[in-house]
Amino acid sequence: MEEKMDFVQTGWALLPPVIAILIALKTKEVYLSLFFGIVSGALLLSNFHIIDTVNVMFDTMIGSLSDTWNIGILIFLIFLGIIVTLMTKAGGSRAYGLWAKEKIKSRQGSLFSTFLLGILIFVDDYFNCLTVGSVMREVTDEFSVSRAKLAYIIDSTAAPICIIAPISSWAAAVSGYTSGDGFSLFLQTIPFNLYALLTIVMVTYVIKKDFHIGTMKHHEIAAQNGDVHNGVNDYEEGEEMEVSDQGRVYDLLLPVFFLIISCIVGMLYTGGFFEGVSFITAFTNCDASRGLVLGSFFTLVFIFILYLPRKIISYEDFAKCIPMGFKTMVPAMIILTLAWTLGDLVSDKLQAGVFVYNLMQGASISTAILPVCLFLVGTGLAFATGTSWGTFGILIPIATSIFPEGSQMLVIAIASILAGAVCGDHISPISDTTIMASAGAQCNHVNHVTSQIPYAMLVAGACVVGYLVAGFTTNVVLTFVIAIIALFIFIFITKYFYNFKAKKD
Numbered sequence: 001m002e003e004k005m006d007f008v009q010t011g012w013a014l015l016p017p018v019i020a021i022l023i024a025l026k027t028k029e030v031y032l033s034l035f036f037g038i039v040s041g042a043l044l045l046s047n048f049h050i051i052d053t054v055n056v057m058f059d060t061m062i063g064s065l066s067d068t069w070n071i072g073i074l075i076f077l078i079f080l081g082i083i084v085t086l087m088t089k090a091g092g093s094r095a096y097g098l099w100a101k102e103k104i105k106s107r108q109g110s111l112f113s114t115f116l117l118g119i120l121i122f123v124d125d126y127f128n129c130l131t132v133g134s135v136m137r138e139v140t141d142e143f144s145v146s147r148a149k150l151a152y153i154i155d156s157t158a159a160p161i162c163i164i165a166p167i168s169s170w171a172a173a174v175s176g177y178t179s180g181d182g183f184s185l186f187l188q189t190i191p192f193n194l195y196a197l198l199t200i201v202m203v204t205y206v207i208k209k210d211f212h213i214g215t216m217k218h219h220e221i222a223a224q225n226g227d228v229h230n231g232v233n234d235y236e237e238g239e240e241m242e243v244s245d246q247g248r249v250y251d252l253l254l255p256v257f258f259l260i261i262s263c264i265v266g267m268l269y270t271g272g273f274f275e276g277v278s279f280i281t282a283f284t285n286c287d288a289s290r291g292l293v294l295g296s297f298f299t300l301v302f303i304f305i306l307y308l309p310r311k312i313i314s315y316e317d318f319a320k321c322i323p324m325g326f327k328t329m330v331p332a333m334i335i336l337t338l339a340w341t342l343g344d345l346v347s348d349k350l351q352a353g354v355f356v357y358n359l360m361q362g363a364s365i366s367t368a369i370l371p372v373c374l375f376l377v378g379t380g381l382a383f384a385t386g387t388s389w390g391t392f393g394i395l396i397p398i399a400t401s402i403f404p405e406g407s408q409m410l411v412i413a414i415a416s417i418l419a420g421a422v423c424g425d426h427i428s429p430i431s432d433t434t435i436m437a438s439a440g441a442q443c444n445h446v447n448h449v450t451s452q453i454p455y456a457m458l459v460a461g462a463c464v465v466g467y468l469v470a471g472f473t474t475n476v477v478l479t480f481v482i483a484i485i486a487l488f489i490f491i492f493i494t495k496y497f498y499n500f501k502a503k504k505d
Helices: 011-027 031-045 050-066 068-089 092-103 107-120 125-142 147-156 169-177 182-192 194-209 215-224 250-270 279-284 288-307 315-328 330-349 352-362 370-385 388-402 408-427 432-441 445-473 476-504
Strands: none
Touching: 011 031, 011 330, 011 352, 011 370, 011 445, 031 050, 031 330, 050 068, 050 330, 068 092, 068 125, 068 250, 068 288, 068 315, 068 330, 092 125, 092 250, 107 125, 107 147, 107 194, 125 147, 125 250, 125 432, 147 194, 147 215, 147 432, 147 445, 182 408, 182 476, 194 408, 194 445, 194 476, 215 445, 250 279, 250 288, 315 330, 330 352, 330 370, 330 432, 352 370, 352 388, 370 388, 370 408, 370 445, 388 408, 408 432, 408 445, 432 445, 445 476
16 A cells, blocks of 8 residues: 655645745746645645545645634725725725825825835724725826835835834734733834835835836836736726716814725724723733724715715715626726635645744854844745744744743844735735735736835845844844945945846846
8 A cells, every 4th residue: 555645744735835835936826726726735635635635635625714813804805895896986996086186296195105004004904905005006107106016105104114113913812922022022013124124224115216127117117107906907997987076185084084984993892992802901802803893884884974975976876886896896806815725725725834843943053143034034034934923923933932031132033924924925825914905905916916025125125134133232212223334335336236137237
């Protein structure tokens, strides 16, 4: 009888996401790329038995869609699609666009407005991506900003901002992974979270200096010539919607503000705040997915009350916007479903995280260079699995087992893990947040990923230098200053390279 190979907890567990990512980057198509990654993972789990492979694939997919967190995110996507469609139908988006054209006078102004709005909506990365995109798309389109660049700005103010925001679903997740006073430890990691801080610097520089490298330059040239999508669009515009001319700016702003407040209240409610639990504890224990569903549902009720009595939209049109809004989110829902399935195969069934954990535990590494090692491993693991939260859960226990509680090195080590996880999440085609940024900007997903990676890699390079300094000095000021200097040196070298290449061509 033929002996079966066991691929669980081995290096083979990382093969499926690698296959998916390589095919996506090569073909510029994401749906089949993710599907092929899923098939390869199922083949490994079933030892290449065809019928078992099919069963594993769909059992995992059904399991992913049965997860209450994932169901909540899908419902939130549907509600948000309906909300955006209603705001457009009522003329709120049109009125805001006209107002913004008067107030915002340049491409730079439209991008800085997008950047600032992304920073303001720091509560949750999914919410951030979709809300900022829906509000700012028309404005940036007016100034011929490519959807790839819009997606980059949105993505760079999602997870990188949430991971340094004390009141966010991310802070709650990280606090739950650490022992003792997790929230206090999280606050101490913020000054050492180099990827998040340097990403803010990079985005500011990109906007201010119009810094274009890699495929982003091609997307921007295409946008200047009238094609903001650069020829490829996952999100079809569909039939032309008849928009009310009675809409006002507050018909967009009031629902957005209500959505922000109601989502925050929804998170606090799920954390037990209204049952006497403290504000911080409520955020730490909240169910962000359910909170977003509650917030978006009550926003729909608010919109119904705001629009219908004023007759800027009819009852019949309100009803028609429901399936139309659902339709706009179908591409994001398909990609998310496939990404969740691939993530469950890799993380839960093939247990790639356990393989990485055992590898790290068995390695003899100097404590001084451990932060940079954790950053690099975190980046690679989050890139391969598409989950930063899963990366937290795998690597933070390693840091807490090595360094004593209360030590500065523990803070630096955890900060490097958080930074690496966000970096990997930021550049991974199968990351939820990257998918949401594409959905928010209505940008072709592969275009967003490929145009964003060069910028993220410059920041990651500076982080490597910074965490080497942090490991040897534990000095936060020196670490940040050296990291900033390294970032601008890398930017200068990159600009010189592209200028030299352009002259040569």
